[in-house]
Amino acid sequence: MQNWRRNKFAFSVLFLPPAAWLVIFFTLPLAIVWVYSFGARGPLGEIILDWSAVSLGNYARSLEWINLEIVAKSIWIAVVATAICIGLGFPLAMGIAFASPRYRNILLLLVILPFWTNLLIRTYAWIAVLRERGHVNFALEWLHDTINGGLAVLGLPALLGAFEPLQLLYNQNAVIIGIVYVNLPFMVLPLYATLEKLDRSYLEASLDLGAGQWRTLFSVTVPLSLPGISTGVLLTFILALGSFLTPDLLGGPDSIMIGNLIAQQFGSARDWPFGAALSFLLMYATFIILWVKAMVAKREGGSAF
Amino acid sequence: MTEKPGIISIRNVSRRFGTVTAVHTVSLEIGEGEFFALLGPSGCGKTTLLRMLAGFESPTEGEIVIAGIPMLGVDPNRRPVNMVFQSYAVFPHMTVEQNVGYGLRVTGVARAEAAERVKEALSLVKLGGFEGRMPSQLSGGQRQRVALARALVKRPKVLLLDEPLSALDAKLREAMQIELVRLQKTVGITFVIVTHDQDEALSMANRIAVMEAGRVRQVAAPADLYEFPNSRFVAGFIGKLNLFEGRVAGVQDGKLALDIKGLDRIAVPFDGHASGEIAIAIRPEKLRLDRQPSAADRIGVRGRVSEVAYYGNESHVYLKTDDGTSVTANVPNSARSTRPTIVVGDELWASWDAADTLVLTE
Known part of the structure; x- marks a missing residue:
């Protein structure tokens, strides 16, 4: 196995x-960012990397209350979005895995299809759906008018009053909707991979022993798909935590996330050293999560992914 | 045993998948306390039939009645049967105890009673002391015992076994055959086993249904099946045989007179109806080999030894007759000797008692 590794020449040609x-x-750009994170911001936004300026000040600053609040909010949004992704993704993945082989690939294709369109365009599409004069409100208005019209035909007073459009955009809920939409495939695909490999005789054995469909789902199917669940949760959570575009376009005053804070430092705030420190903190958090997952998987004798 | 009202009645059951008919108008009565085998080559529909008993497939036509209750529309979790799966399907995330207790837990059996029954079932399959083990710490044979205990603890009316021995090595398989027969006698319930292995079916079952291409070809006790097969398929599938083609010449002194290719006209006792093209067969162990022409009351054929295969307890001698037909004879090595008595090139007469001839009309 892996004989090509022994051939040093072929190995270096392929590897280099x-x-x-x-x-x-x-690696090099990342190292530069890492060095920046110990620097300081000059009065005009320049990066000062003198020995006298080098400090852990940027990391200390990220622990200030205002920044910790943003971190907490980001984690909360990521947790809620991940939970919704499981709630939607598990039945979806089960539906695909248990569909007849003829439809399975088509259904999988439908899950991956959004990737063919640019994320920016897809996010703008959500604006068109959620805004005050958007598709959701149009549909609600039509329903509202139909009911009122129906009541008028029956000679009853209009019970519902005038239509007030819902404020769906530029708040935390819009951000969560957007993040769920973007990350759902990353939940569905690992879940599908696990469920598709799951030996059907386990489920049949459970039914045969007297368990109903729901009992079988929670006592057999879910526990046996834990590897896929943890991979999906991890992927979704890490991607959600680092969201930038979605809260930038769909969010409002209540929904700034770490990604936006970092973007601000590299953009309008012109404080690259602080932005670099925040980026590395986010990366360390991600590494810790992956490490914990790898440790758990190792103890259970499986592979990390 | 068959005359008792069957615990399982399969009446004109067919199962079609699209244009493929997996099971074709099968009718079977399986009695209470029987060890019943469904035997056939792969793809003959035996597993589909078993899965219809368990409730994982439903018949396209026909009716299945278990313990007096029609099973149409009854879900697998509400049937008085339990199954041992070919892959065992022992839940990998539960201990042995949790696996065996699962079927009691999900149906709300009181905890104390469940614990008692789990203990009983584990000792029945000789797995006492393994309660806390995970399935990954068990051998294949032990996992199978867990699967057996898990099904038997439910006290089903019928235990269904899908190729239960196919994943075990040869030594363990023979031990497990004896073990299964012992278990069946102990618990006294009906076992229905699916197998493609004739030895397994012959050694364990009281009765065997031989299936081919979705149809049941013959249902009989093991010895009846072996000594009185009703067709070429059954005769060839169960055991080995030497086949001769020929045609019926007439009835002669209450015997069937046959013209067989490579033999003279022979007369064999036969109480059925036969005419036209026909085949006769003789089992290899019923042949006797002599150096002189065989006695007049026996049917004999001359041949030259083309090969001898030595198996220790017996040798298989392959003969070629003058017209090129191959004949195999199994000769017991009853005397202790290292010098072969029969060698390649020997000219021998193979003969058999006319009463041992299998007359195969279909």
Whole structure:
């Protein structure tokens, strides 16, 4: 197995180009950002990297209350979005995994289909759906007028009054809707992969032993798909935590996330050192989550993913 | 045993998948306390039939009655049967005790009673002391015992076993055959086993249904099936045989007179109806090999030894007759000797008692 590894020449020919690519375009820039995170912001927004300026000040600053609040809000939004993704994703993945093989690939394709459109365009589409004069409100208005019209035909007074459009956009709920929409495939795909491999005779054995469908779902199907659930939760949570575009476009005053804070530092605030420190804190958090997952998987004798 | 009202009645059951007919108008009565085997090559519909008994498939036509209750529309979790799956399907996330107790837990059996029954079932399959083990810490044979205990603890009217021995190695398989027969006698309920292995069916079952292409070809006790197969398929599927083609010449002194290719006209006792093209067969162990022409009251054929296969307890001698037909004879090595008595190239007469001839009309 893996004989090509023994052939040093073939190995280096295959290995060097991607390694060089990763070092030049990923590791080096990341190292530069890491160095910046210890610097200071000059009065005009320049980066000061003198020995006298180097400090942990940026990291200390990120622990100020105002920033911790943003972190807490980001975690809360990510947790809620991940929970909704499981609630929607598990039945969806089960539906696909248990569908007849003829439809399975089509259904999977439908899950992946949104990736073919740019995220920016898809997010703008949500604005068109949720805004005051958007599709949701149009539909509600039509329903409202129909009911009122129906009552008028029956000679009854209009019970519902004038239509007030719902404020669906530029708040935390819009952000959660957007994040759920963007990340749902990352929940469905690992769940599907696990459920599709699940030996059907476990489910049949449970039924045979007298358990109903719901009991079988919670006592057999869910426990046996825990590897897929944890992978899906992890992917969704990490991606949700780092969201930037969705809260930027769909969010309002109550829904700034870490991603927006970082973008501000590199953008309008011109405080790259502080932005760099925040970026690294987010990355450390992600690494810790992945490490915990790997440890748990190792103890259970499975692989990390 | 068959005359008692059957615990399972299968009446004209068919099962079609699209254009494929997996089970074709099968009718069977299985009696209480029987060890019944569904035997056939893969794809013959035996597993589909078993799954219809368990409730995982429903018949396209016909009716299944278990313990007097029609099973149409009855879900698997409400049937008085339990199944041992081919893969065992022992839940990997539960201990042995939790696995065996699962079927009691989900149906609300009181905790104390459930614990008692789990203990009883585990000792029945000789797994006492394994309560806390996880399935990953068990061997294949032990996992199968867990699957057995898990089904038996439910006290079903019928235990269904889907190829239960196919995943075990040869030594363990034979031990498990004896074990299953012992278990069945102990608990006294009906066992229905699906297998493609004729030895398994012959050694364990009281009665066997041989299936081919969705149809039941013959239902009989093991010895009846072996000694009196009703067709070429059953005769060939169960045990080995030497087949000769021929045609019926007439009835002669209450016997059937046959013209068989490669033999002279022979007369065999036969009480059925036969005419036209026909085949006769003789089991290899019923042949006797002699160096002189066989006695006049026996049917004999001359051949040259083309191969000898030595198995220790017996040898299989392969003969080629003058017209090229192959004949196999199993010769017991009853005397202790290391010098072969029969060698390749020997000219021998193979003969058998006319009463041992299988007359196969279909």
